[in-house]
Amino acid sequence: MTISTTKKLLGATVAASVIFALAGCGQAPAESGGDAGGDTPDFLPCIVSDMGGFDDKSFNQLSFEGATKAADELGVKLKDVQSNAETEYGPNITNLVDEGCNAIVAVGFALSAATVEAATANEDVDFILVDDAADNDFDGTKDADNIKPLLYDTAQAAFLAGYLSAGYSKTGKVGTFGGMEFPTVTIFMDGFKQGVDHYNEVKGTDVQVVGWDGKTGSFTGGFEANQDAKQVAVNVLDQDVDVIFPVGGPIYQSAQQAIKESGKDVALIGADADLFETDPSTEDVVLTSVLKAMDLSTYEAVLASGKGEFDPETYIGTLENEGVGIADLHNFADKVDAGLQDEVTQLQQDIIDGTVTVNSYLSE
Numbered sequence: 001m002t003i004s005t006t007k008k009l010l011g012a013t014v015a016a017s018v019i020f021a022l023a024g025c026g027q028a029p030a031e032s033g034g035d036a037g038g039d040t041p042d043f044l045p046c047i048v049s050d051m052g053g054f055d056d057k058s059f060n061q062l063s064f065e066g067a068t069k070a071a072d073e074l075g076v077k078l079k080d081v082q083s084n085a086e087t088e089y090g091p092n093i094t095n096l097v098d099e100g101c102n103a104i105v106a107v108g109f110a111l112s113a114a115t116v117e118a119a120t121a122n123e124d125v126d127f128i129l130v131d132d133a134a135d136n137d138f139d140g141t142k143d144a145d146n147i148k149p150l151l152y153d154t155a156q157a158a159f160l161a162g163y164l165s166a167g168y169s170k171t172g173k174v175g176t177f178g179g180m181e182f183p184t185v186t187i188f189m190d191g192f193k194q195g196v197d198h199y200n201e202v203k204g205t206d207v208q209v210v211g212w213d214g215k216t217g218s219f220t221g222g223f224e225a226n227q228d229a230k231q232v233a234v235n236v237l238d239q240d241v242d243v244i245f246p247v248g249g250p251i252y253q254s255a256q257q258a259i260k261e262s263g264k265d266v267a268l269i270g271a272d273a274d275l276f277e278t279d280p281s282t283e284d285v286v287l288t289s290v291l292k293a294m295d296l297s298t299y300e301a302v303l304a305s306g307k308g309e310f311d312p313e314t315y316i317g318t319l320e321n322e323g324v325g326i327a328d329l330h331n332f333a334d335k336v337d338a339g340l341q342d343e344v345t346q347l348q349q350d351i352i353d354g355t356v357t358v359n360s361y362l363s364e
Contacts, residue, residue, distance in 0.1 A: 041076065043074060043076050043102050043103075043306045044076065044077075044079065044099070044100055044101050044103075045067060045074070045076065045078050045079070045101070045103045045302050045305070045306065046078070046079040046080070046081075046096040046099065046101035046105070047063065047067045047078065047079075047081075047104070047105040047106075048080070048082075048089070048092045048105070048106055048111065049063075049080075049081070049082045049083055049107050049108075050089070050107055050108035050110045050111060050223075051083055051084065051085065051086070051110075051223065051224075052223055052249045052250060053082050054080065054082060056249050057250070057273060057275070057279045058249040058252075058271070058272040058273050058278075059107065059108065059130065059131065059249060059272045059273070059294050060107050060108070060249070061273065061278065062272065062273055062292070062293075062294040062295040063105060063107045063130050063294045064080065064107075065295045066294060066295035066296060066297070066298030066299035066302070067080075067105050067298050067299070067302050069295070069299045070298070070299045070300075070302035070306065071306075073303060074302075074303065074306040074307075079096065079099060081095065081096060086110065089106075089111045089113075089114040090114040090117065093106065093114050093115060097122050097125060101125065102125065102126060102305065103125070103126040103127075103301075103302055103305035104126070104128070105128045105298055105301075105302065106127065106129050106130065107130045107131075108130060108131055108132070109131050109132035109182060109184050112129060112132040112136055113136055115129050115132075115134065116134055116136055116143045116144050116147065119134075119143075119144035119146050119147045120143070120144050122146075123144075123145075123146055124146075125146065126146060126148070126305040126312075127146055127147040127148070128147075128150060128301045128302065128305075129147050129148070129149050129150065130294055130298065131150065131151065131152070131184050131294075132149060132151075132184070133151060133314065134147045146312060147312060148301055148310070148311065148312045148314070148315065149314045149315070150294065150298065150301065150315050151314060151315065151316045151317065151362060152292040152293075152294070152316070152317035152323055152324050152362075153187070153316055153317060153318050153323075153324060153358075153362040153363060154187050154188050154191060154271075154290055154292055154317075154360075155187045155190050155191030155194070155358050155359070155360035155362070155363070156191060156318060156324055156351050156358045156360075157191065157291060157319065157324040157326050158187075158188045158189070158190070158191030158192040158195065158245075158290045159191040159192070159194050159195035159198070159347075159351065160195060160290075160326045160344050160347060160348055160351075161195060161245065161269050161288060161290050162174075162192040162194060162195020162196040162197075162198075162209075163195040163198055163199045163344055164195075164340065164344050165195075165196065165243040165245070165267075165269065165287070166195070166196040166199035166200065166207040167203075167336075167340040167343070168243060168267065168335075168336055168340070169207055169241075169242050169243055171240050171241065171242045172205070172206065172207050172208065173207070173210055173239060173240050173242070174207060174208075174209055174241050174242070174243040174244070174245070175209070175210040175211045175244045175245065176188075176189050176192050176193075176209065176211045176212050176217070176236075176246070177211045177217065177218035177219065177220065177233065177236055177244075177245075177247070177251075178212075178218070178219045178220070178246075178247040179219065179221075179222060179247065179248025179249065179251055180219055180220075180221065180222065180223070180248070181219050183361050185219075185247050185248060186217075187360050187362070188245070188247040188271055189211075189217060189245075189247060190359070190360055192212070192245055192290075193209045193212055193213075193214055194359065196208075198356070210239045210241050211236045218232050218235065219232070223249045223250065223251060224251070225250040225253035225254045229246075229251040229254035229255070230255075230257055230258050232254075233246065233251075233254050233255040233258035233259075234258045234262070237259065237266060242264070242265060242266050242267065243267045243268075243269065243287060244259070244266055244267075244269070245268075245269040245290075246268075246269075247271045249271075249272070252268065252270060252271065252275065255268060259285060266285070267285065267286070267332065268282060268285045268286045268287065269287055269288060269289065270282070270286055270288070270289030270290065270327070271289065272289075272290070272291070272292050272294070273289065273292075274289045274291060274327040274328070275289050276289070276327065276328070276330045284331060286330070286332075287329065287332050287336075288326055288327050288328070288332070289326070289327040290324070291326065292317060292323070292324055293317055293322060293323050293325070296323070297317060297323060316362055318352075319348055319351055319352050320352045326344070326348070329341070
């Protein structure tokens with residue numbers, strides 16, 4: 001028996017032949033997807049990435065897939081622009097407004113300030129902000145009425161991954177590290193640790209978590225797969241962990257390389273997308289992935305905007321509404337005890353039912 005969400009992420013596998021014509025700051029964004037002359041020919045959906053790019057095999061890619069699917073269904077073209085530096089976020093969004101975009105998807109919390117500024121100045125445009133509450137003054141409310149935040153309580157799904165990892169570990173040590181210490185990153189790490197702690201409580205064991213103690217931990221300082229990320233991964237692996245959970249888009253690639261060079265039998269846990277499907281190179285190392293259905297929620301938000309039914313209320317993905325989940329075990333299905341798999345399946349239902357509580361800044 002394998003662990004899976006009820007609903008698969010939309011378009012989890014991207015064709016290798018897709019090549020994005022990515023535009024930089026000051027240039028008109030490229031066009032992709034859809035056929036002109038559909039049901040809403042005057043509707044122009046647009047999307048802008050953070051520095052990870054639309055081929056990050058993670059949240060940028062999933063959001064792009066969702067927006068593309070919505071554009072195709074509406075019979076229109078999607079305009080996309082990739083950001084290559086933080087200084088491009090504002091200008092890129094401004095370019096999309098100037099292009100006449102009716103709905104703009106901004107991918108990632110790093111674009112929050114630029115999105116709020118543009119939304120405030122362009123109240124007739126629907127803005128969809130992925131992975132941020134658009135509350136830059138921290139007063140508990142979003143800063144512009146025409147922004148729809150898409151948030152995900154990934155602590156719930158990471159709780160399952162933590163419990164699974166604790167039961168799978170042979171060394172009694174599992175590890176995690178993040179890109180930068182932001183709530184959208186540490187929410188994964190919080191849930192992961194809570195899942196390990198729950199396993200210890202249920203089983204009377206003492207599996208340890210390396211890289212996050214619930215308050216602070218190991219971070220690479222960015223979201224690039226570079227030497228810094230690899231060194232952080234090495235530091236975690238050197239503490240005898242046999243499961244590692246990198247949180248921060250492409251930084252999993254650095255962990256994968258560190259595992260390979262270590263020669264150790266270490267399992268990798270993916271974040272955001274099912275790495276087994278988005279990156280075939282991970283097939284023999286990825287235990288499971290903590291999923292955020294950014295493709296589904298982005299698709300629904302863009303589609304609603306195109307139909308004139310845009311709802312700016314905040315969306316929060318949970319296990320119950322299938323906005324978050326845990327991926328199949330794929331090649332690890334035969335390596336994980338069937339009883340443990342059944343426990344994780346039951347644990348997912350217990351979280352949905354409220355029998356088991358997972359704490360996060362979103363659950364509060």
